Amino acid sequence: MDDTVHPLIEPVTAPPAPSEIVWLDTPEALADFLASAPGDTPLALDTEFERTSTFYPIPGLVQLGLGTEYRLVEPSVAEACEAFRQRLANPAQPKLLYAMSEDLELFRHWLGLAPQGVVDLQIGTALAGLGFSMGYARLVDTLFGETLDKSATRSDWLARPLSEAQQRYALDDVRFLEPTYRWLRDRLAGRGLLVALVEESGRFADELAAQDDPDRHYLKLRGGWALPPVGQAALQALTAWRERECQRRDMPRNRLLPDAALIQIAERMPRSVKALSGIEGVSPGIARRYGDALVERIEAARAAGHGPEETIAPPLPREQQPRFKQLKRVFRNISEDNDIPVELMAPRKRLEAVMQRGTLAGDDFFSGWRGELLAPAVDRINEVLQP
Known part of the structure; x- marks a missing residue:
């Protein structure tokens, strides 16, 4: 559903503009x-x-x-x-x-x-x-x-x-x-x-x-989904470092290191400042000033040898796309029946997570008012998720 205005809206009396500014x-x-x-x-x-x-x-x-x-x-x-x-x-x-x-x-x-x-x-x-x-x-x-x-x-x-x-x-x-x-x-x-x-x-x-938690900001870098677990751990550490450094200096994130550069660093896992400085998006000044801190975090992730507690969700594999379209259609029908935008009812990222889990169970997002609207279609949803 787009943002087309719903028909037959009765006009509402406008409050008068104040005669003076206080x-x-x-x-x-x-x-x-x-x-x-x-x-x-x-x-x-x-x-x-x-x-x-x-x-x-x-x-x-x-x-x-x-x-x-x-x-x-x-x-x-x-x-x-x-x-x-x-x-x-x-x-x-x-x-x-x-x-x-x-x-x-x-x-x-x-x-x-x-x-x-x-x-x-x-x-x-x-x-x-x-x-x-x-x-x-x-x-x-x-x-x-x-x-x-x-x-x-x-x-x-x-x-x-x-x-x-x-x-x-x-x-x-x-x-x-x-x-x-x-x-x-x-x-x-x-x-x-x-x-x-x-x-x-x-x-x-x-x-x-x-979203203010620096240790969770890496989840916004959706392009990091293809990194191996240790790479995602490095990305988490690098992104948290950038958040705190930008907060300390009160400067925009991309002025320090753009998202793409962080993903490149986590992919290559450089072991030295010299290797770090060869990555696109890492200026010589950034490498000189922050190189040791960045390499230290990469080495800590490498030494830990495992991924973060929550990994970045990958896109749906091609073989799931037909069933995902069916799932979207079910939710779109529910949205249209209730005259609620599907973007609010079931954002794509939420639906992808449901498809990957194979169930609605345990997802608080689809409880409450959404759960009430979905109740008549739960059996159909389960059929799509578990054919």
Whole structure:
């Protein structure tokens, strides 16, 4: 299913743009704003940040909404406000975001906490039948009939003062979240998927937080699947080293060593700095500065003589492709019957893992709301997996 808008969407009344732009200039003012509505009132939340030459995103602005009240907050004020931290960490107080992955990453690294009780409304739009990964501007146009001004999209959010256009743009990013949430609750309740929105948002947030582990980052380098076990152990060690070094120096990963170079190093397993320097993607400067550390990790993997606890999943062998197509067809039919994008219901990587294991059993991803939708087709799925 593509992102074509579902037909017969009743228009939703757009919340009025605020007549004035209000900043919260002190931690106390931010705390007072958060206390101005009952604790279970959903908090609309967004951030602006910069990340062009750093490992960590640099906070530029925080936008908040409670009901029809919207505020802008300087990062220094948000950082110093204990009530804001507590609100983010409280699972009983819902936080409304849209396409939340980068916002959550910012909070993890900037404030040192993983927000709880988050609701990703982009996931909600997919569950509501509006298509997979619908952009925010298109959502606003579809539901509210408003066209957002995108002229400030690529603004410098670290510069001050922000122009009025930037501030209006930032407020628009939270202005439509709470009414979207109300619309989604009504629509998903009628489809029996309201719990799914909460489940899926929480699962996604937990997965994002788990990706911060440097020792697991090698699993993202899918091209390393062909390495032998010891090579994958070397890749794990090399990738973890790069993660920590880039964090220490606050620099982008590829500026230090690109993924392809790490895979090449793990494939060749060089025993010396001289041999390392001959690998494509390893500059003479990198070899001089870090060669000993890289070779040391390679030798440790070689001495251990075994692979990592979890290896990189290989692509499906050719002989399994026909049955994989059958499995995809079963899941696609279920998705179409429930008007949910198959990309959300059963991402390809998840389906490949099911095919390789030969069973759905033991896979938490296909439990919960997915398990309920799959229940009528379990026998058919098993037939495909175990012909």
